[in-house]
Amino acid sequence: MSTCTPATTLDFDTTSPAAVRAAIRSGAHLGFTNHLARGFVQGNLMIVPQAQAEDFATYCALNPRALPVLGRSRPGEPFIPELGADLDLRTDVGGYTVFRDGEPVDTPRSIAELWRDDLVAFVLGCSFSFEGVLQRHGVRLRHLDEGNVSAMYVTSVPTAEAGPFGGPLVVSMRALRARDAIRAITISQHYPMFHGEPVHIGTPALIGIDDLADSYGGHGLKELHPDELPVFWACGATAQLAARRARLPLCITHHKAHMVVTDLPVRP
Amino acid sequence: MSTCTPATTLDFDTTSPAAVRAAIRSGAHLGFTNHLARGFVQGNLMIVPQAQAEDFATYCALNPRALPVLGRSRPGEPFIPELGADLDLRTDVGGYTVFRDGEPVDTPRSIAELWRDDLVAFVLGCSFSFEGVLQRHGVRLRHLDEGNVSAMYVTSVPTAEAGPFGGPLVVSMRALRARDAIRAITISQHYPMFHGEPVHIGTPALIGIDDLADSYGGHGLKELHPDELPVFWACGATAQLAARRARLPLCITHHKAHMVVTDLPVRP
Numbered sequence: 104m105s106t107c108t109p110a111t112t113l114d115f116d117t118t119s120p121a122a123v124r125a126a127i128r129s130g131a132h133l134g135f136t137n138h139l140a141r142g143f144v145q146g147n148l149m150i151v152p153q154a155q156a157e158d159f160a161t162y163c164a165l166n167p168r169a170l171p172v173l174g175r176s177r178p179g180e181p182f183i184p185e186l187g188a189d190l191d192l193r194t195d196v197g198g199y200t201v202f203r204d205g206e207p208v209d210t211p212r213s214i215a216e217l218w219r220d221d222l223v224a225f226v227l228g229c230s231f232s233f234e235g236v237l238q239r240h241g242v243r244l245r246h247l248d249e250g251n252v253s254a255m256y257v258t259s260v261p262t263a264e265a266g267p268f269g270g271p272l273v274v275s276m277r278a279l280r281a282r283d284a285i286r287a288i289t290i291s292q293h294y295p296m297f298h299g300e301p302v303h304i305g306t307p308a309l310i311g312i313d314d315l316a317d318s319y320g321g322h323g324l325k326e327l328h329p330d331e332l333p334v335f336w337a338c339g340a341t342a343q344l345a346a347r348r349a350r351l352p353l354c355i356t357h358h359k360a361h362m363v364v365t366d367l368p369v370r371p
Numbered sequence: 372m373s374t375c376t377p378a379t380t381l382d383f384d385t386t387s388p389a390a391v392r393a394a395i396r397s398g399a400h401l402g403f404t405n406h407l408a409r410g411f412v413q414g415n416l417m418i419v420p421q422a423q424a425e426d427f428a429t430y431c432a433l434n435p436r437a438l439p440v441l442g443r444s445r446p447g448e449p450f451i452p453e454l455g456a457d458l459d460l461r462t463d464v465g466g467y468t469v470f471r472d473g474e475p476v477d478t479p480r481s482i483a484e485l486w487r488d489d490l491v492a493f494v495l496g497c498s499f500s501f502e503g504v505l506q507r508h509g510v511r512l513r514h515l516d517e518g519n520v521s522a523m524y525v526t527s528v529p530t531a532e533a534g535p536f537g538g539p540l541v542v543s544m545r546a547l548r549a550r551d552a553i554r555a556i557t558i559s560q561h562y563p564m565f566h567g568e569p570v571h572i573g574t575p576a577l578i579g580i581d582d583l584a585d586s587y588g589g590h591g592l593k594e595l596h597p598d599e600l601p602v603f604w605a606c607g608a609t610a611q612l613a614a615r616r617a618r619l620p621l622c623i624t625h626h627k628a629h630m631v632v633t634d635l636p637v638r639p
Contacts, residue, residue, distance in 0.1 A: 281571045285556055289568055292557045300557055303549045305573060305600045332573045 117141075120187060123364045124195040130212070135360040136197060137252050141235035142369055144297070145362040146173045146186070146226035147339030148196055150214075150355040151346065153178045156223040158266025162345060163227065165263035169272055169337040171228035171296045173365070179220040186365040192224045198358030200343075205350035210358050217355065226363050227339040230275050232297040233290070236369060240290055242283045245331075246324035252360040253277050254323025255340050259311025260302070262341060267349035273319055274302060274310070274335040278327050284334050291336065294370075303335040310335065319344075320359055385409075388455060391632045392463040398480070403628040404465060405520050409503035412565070412635040414441050414454070414494035415607030416464055418482075418623040419614065421446045424491040426534025430613060431495065433531035437540055437605035439496035439564045441633070447488040454633040460492045466626030468611075473618035478626050485623065494631050495607040498543050500565040501558070504637060508558055510551045513599075514592035520628040521545050522591025523608050527579025528570070530609060535617035541587055542570060542578070542603040546595050552602050559604065562638075571603040578603065587612075588627055 118126075120140045126132035136145055151159050156178070163170035174183040181192040193215045201209040201217065211217075230253065234244055246253050253275040260272040279287055284304060292300035303310045315325050315333065319340060327333060346354040357363065386394075388408045394400035404413055419427050424446070431438035442451040449460040461483045469477040469485065479485075498521065502512055514521050521543040528540040547555055552572060560568035571578045583593050583601065587608060595601060614622040625631065 281573050281577060285569055285572060288553055288556045289560045301553055304553060305549050306598070309549060309598055330574070330577055 120364045120366050121189060124187065124190060127197045128191070128194045133197065135252055136362045136364055137231045137234065137360055138247065140364050144173065144365045144367040144369055145229045145231045146365060147229050147342065148192065148199075148355070148357040148363050149225045149227060149342045149346065150192070150222050151225070151351060152353055153221040153223050155267065155349070155351055158268055159225065159342075162262075162265035162268035163225070163342070165265055166341065167295075168299060168302065169262065169341040170339060171298070172225060173228055173296065173367070174226045176224040178223050181218055181222075181224060183224065183226060186226055186363070186367060188366070190363070190365070192363070193218050196357050196363055197361030200356050200358045202347060202351065202354040202356070204352060205347045214355055222355075226365070227342060228296045228298060229339055229362050230298050230336050231360075231362055232369050233294045236294070236371065237287050237290055239371070240286055242287050242290070243280065245278055249324065251324045252322065254315070254318035254325045255320060255338050256307070256312045256335070257319050257344065262345065267351075268345040270345050270348045271311075272302070273338045273340040273344055275338040276315070276323075276333050276335050278324060278331040279334050280330050281332060284332050287334060298337045301334050301336050304332055307333055322359060388632045388634045389457060392455065392458060395465045396459070396462045401465065403520055404630045404632055405499045405502065405628055406515065408632050410637055412441065412633045412637055413497045413499045413630040414633060415497050415610065416460065416467075416623070416625040416631050417493045417495060417610045417614065418460070418490050419493070419619060420621055421489040421491050423535065423617070423619055426536055427493065427610075430530075430533035430536035431493070431610070433533055434609065435563075436567060436570065437530065437609040438607060439566070440493060441496055441564065441635070442494045444492040446491050449486055449490075449492060451492065451494060454494055454631070454635060456634070458631070458633070460631070461486050464625050464631055465629030468624050468626045470615060470619065470622040470624070472620060473615040482623055490623075494633070495610060496564045496566060497607055497630050498566050498604050499628075499630060500637050501562045504562070504639065505555050505558055507639070508554055510555050510558070511548065513546055517592065519592045520590065522583070522586035522593045523588060523606050524575070524580045524583075524603070525587050525612065530613065535619075536613040538613050538616045539579070540570070541606045541608040541612055543606040544583070544591075544601050544603050546592060546599040547602050548598050549600060552600050555602060566604045566606070569602050569604050572600055575601055590627060
């Protein structure tokens, strides 16, 4: 499996979501999705058993900045037609992580054989969706220039609990020059379904991040240049961490930066 | 003269602009204006001879972030009725600084005896106008809590030149906690006539400010708490510095934080 290489297989920005999904489904594209289908919404995938689905929906509703719900499947259906007519959540995400009792046990490229009649899929907003908007407004996203993704961090900020779900807020970090940070804040506030404006800027320790080098999952751009500020947005990975803490018997998520690519256009 | 004491004579926030102007005119109020008539626009005063007025107007137009023009008088008239029916710019500003050939020569409380038939008054937007809006949105402005004003700094950022006018951008600085900084950015962008969103956040040296203790004019809140970021907005004092550099034979401005209090409501 080589799902962690930067996206180079497909054209930057102009590929249609259906073409991206087809390339992923066929195995032609193996990389991150953040460079792809830039004008369209991407989302976090969270699949939980029906027994935990209502508590999870409540958890999302209580923490809308981190967990804006873009779509939810009916129990047993691996489809959310509102997000993509041909979208099959079992095969169209570039990588999955399977958790059992809170522990990661596999990272397959398809979950067709794991699908069950009692599973419910949620797709949650992702900050990848506004990165194209930021770039069109002249914001330099160095992690994209370097073929990387934004790093994620576990903070000391608690989320509101629901049933077995709770725990700390996870954030994504972008290293931005001051003018770009200001511009990114003014733009991202208009996209509440992709986490809205940042939750923090500047000193990481103030939100419980002791070392930028120690990112959640270990990947992403983690070093700041002297003229850059770390800017932190609430992140959908908050849900993954909550599901792990809840020790769900089964939980399936997208793997790292391999997101659900939807047909929803990003409002300019 | 005691024009530099914090405002305590009048009630916080609820005084009408006409009442503030009457109190200033009669000598009942001697302090800064930033605490007063909080729902109404305040402005910088710049009075220049007619011979330099067109160049100055062009300078403002070329640098709208720092120098948004709220009003301009006809030559020889010390009134701008659009900003206040009873406003008399010779007596209704709490303090004036008189510059001759670029040097400050006096700080009178009235300029009635200095007024000439060839003088033109400009009133320029001031960030005091949005401070009330920020507070209503829950942003803590510590300088106001401490009875102070925001500090100003001369930067290394050049302005666009017009005739004899040019020189560095002057900024105002507010010490804000990260969440308040983010909120202040998202709010102030909606007020372009009061300088809009900040021009810088974080490391002062990146815009040529070597020492926060060394503020323009020496006053204002200059020390940061460990959990605060310095946030910098373009400032109307840019005009004062440009007029000094231009060595105008005569130029009269408001003195420090004694602004023109207008009848224009601040849009919520």
